[in-house]
Amino acid sequence: MNAMPHAVSGTIRASAAPADGLGTSAARARSAELERLIHEDPGRFRVLTGDRPTGRLHLGHYFGTLHNRVRLQHLGVETFVLVADYQVLTDRDVADDLSGHVEELVLDYLAIGLDPGRATIFTHSAVPALNQLLLPFLSLVSVAELNRNPTVKDEIAHSRQPSVSGLMFTYPVHQAADILFCKANLVPVGQDQLPHLEITRTVARRFNDRYGRGTAVLPEPEALLSPAPLLLGTDGTKMSKSRGNAIALAADADETARLIRRARTDSERHITYDPAGRPEVSSLVLLAALCQDRAPEQVAEEIGSGGAGALKRHVTEAVNEYFAPLRARRAHYAQDRGQLRRVLREGNARANALADATLEEVRRAMNSLY
Numbered sequence: 001m002n003a004m005p006h007a008v009s010g011t012i013r014a015s016a017a018p019a020d021g022l023g024t025s026a027a028r029a030r031s032a033e034l035e036r037l038i039h040e041d042p043g044r045f046r047v048l049t050g051d052r053p054t055g056r057l058h059l060g061h062y063f064g065t066l067h068n069r070v071r072l073q074h075l076g077v078e079t080f081v082l083v084a085d086y087q088v089l090t091d092r093d094v095a096d097d098l099s100g101h102v103e104e105l106v107l108d109y110l111a112i113g114l115d116p117g118r119a120t121i122f123t124h125s126a127v128p129a130l131n132q133l134l135l136p137f138l139s140l141v142s143v144a145e146l147n148r149n150p151t152v153k154d155e156i157a158h159s160r161q162p163s164v165s166g167l168m169f170t171y172p173v174h175q176a177a178d179i180l181f182c183k184a185n186l187v188p189v190g191q192d193q194l195p196h197l198e199i200t201r202t203v204a205r206r207f208n209d210r211y212g213r214g215t216a217v218l219p220e221p222e223a224l225l226s227p228a229p230l231l232l233g234t235d236g237t238k239m240s241k242s243r244g245n246a247i248a249l250a251a252d253a254d255e256t257a258r259l260i261r262r263a264r265t266d267s268e269r270h271i272t273y274d275p276a277g278r279p280e281v282s283s284l285v286l287l288a289a290l291c292q293d294r295a296p297e298q299v300a301e302e303i304g305s306g307g308a309g310a311l312k313r314h315v316t317e318a319v320n321e322y323f324a325p326l327r328a329r330r331a332h333y334a335q336d337r338g339q340l341r342r343v344l345r346e347g348n349a350r351a352n353a354l355a356d357a358t359l360e361e362v363r364r365a366m367n368s369l370y
Ligand code: ATP
Pocket: 050, 051, 052, 054, 060, 061, 063, 064, 065, 155, 188, 189, 190, 191, 192, 193, 228, 229, 230, 231, 232, 238, 239, 240, 241, 242, 243
């Protein structure tokens, strides 16, 4: 379990990629290449991803990252899924019912098909050695670098908090500890996470340069983007738990219909798939296409001059049909809260064993094992 997956070839880049369109298109191209490598040899990859327990997961999560996690699990890639409970303390007031949110998140995981027998589902607050990695890692990045991170800037802007905590500011470095404690080399994420992942890669590279004596103690993980790395919410901006624009996975058919009915579109009647020119309409078209496993262009063509009303009816039907089994599974698992706790206890035990081993290795590399 502690064995480091083989490094993925061709991954070392000289400097952090920007989080602009260029960074995203490079990540998209690399994701296509990664898909090929995964199918060739799933055993060379180890996945870590996670979510903050800040509310019910939504369709953006599902098509941005959750679907990929389940797919990779089925392909035989070793998978770690993190409930990032400490990171809820960064920017919001949901900490009061944190344990309730944690349970809801685990419930969503089981509902989408993550199998706790194969995937390690854990909370990072229960893994002390993981958190200790944060200290040496913090020494490897500058305040100026953290200041430049566009995702942190964006999250601060939406945080509704009067000031920025140190934890919020150092969030990407904590995330580096989350990823590197298990030496994951593959991180299925949405587009907003690309700048964070670059910080993880920087931390790993600098650690290896400074302490590795020629060996890569830590891997430089890569992002795996899905076909929907930035699904828009009903207001036309990134679908997000904190923006009141999300359609939850667990929403029922009526709620889904209501939310999609009020989604923003544009005034042009003829429906086309044109993500750059018509982002809101195209995001809806893509949503239907993903649910139906079809090309978005084909969905748009079929609706043609039916207008936004026909598009929304089509999307509602596609979403409700696709998610009906998931919702039924969620209702089933919700009856046994004890099982949710058991999943976390077992996951935490596995994560702790691995984190202890990695911390020991890190301390040995730093010549600080006493
Ligand atoms: P919050 O408002 O609490 O930040 P969020 O909805 O942005 O919540 P996160 O927990 O920050 O969700 O993100 C979890 C994962 O889901 C990340 O990998 C992120 O990239 C992905 N993700 C979140 N929203 C979307 C989206 N709209 N489209 C694609 N991927 C997304």
